Amino acid sequence: MHFVTYCPVRTLKRICPGRVLAETSVxxxxxxxxxxxxxxxxxxGGEIDLDQTPGIVSLPSPFECLIEPRSARAVELIQADxxx
Ligand code: HEM
Numbered sequence: 001m002h003f004v005t006y007c008p009v010r011t012l013k014r015i016c017p018g019r020v021l022a023e024t025s026v027x028x029x030x031x032x033x034x035x036x037x038x039x040x041x042x043x044x045g046g047e048i049d050l051d052q053t054p055g056i057v058s059l060p061s062p063f064e065c066l067i068e069p070r071s072a073r074a075v076e077l078i079q080a081d082x083x084x
Contacts, residue, residue, distance in 0.1 A: 038069075049061040
């Protein structure tokens with residue numbers, strides 16, 4: 001994914017000097033989260049609304065989901081990180 005796709009306006013004249021830090025941070029957060037958690041649909045959570053919030057920083061509308069450790073080893077890793 002190219003950084004400019006994060007930006008709502010495509011005619012920007014300057015480039016963000018923090019883009020590599022920003023993209024690397026997002027990649028690390030997603031990768032470490034998926035390494036230790038299973039994220040799945042909550043069967044009791046009802047329909048997921050695919051709308052997004054309006055504005056410069058757009059987010060998915062709130063929805064219910066299940067976030068569970070992937071394994072006993074994942075629990076150890078999560079607990080070790082919390083204790084840092
Ligand atoms: C997802 C995260 C980020 C997004 C979406 C983002 C987006 C942008 C955008 C749209 C601009 C304006 C470009 C223009 O004026 O044409 C900008 C400028 C800038 N960004 Fe970021 N940025 C992010 C993260 C960061 C980080 C982590 C840093 C620093 C560590 C940073 C530092 C700057 C600076 C200093 C400018 C001003 C550049 C200038 O005036 O020439 N940004 N950013």
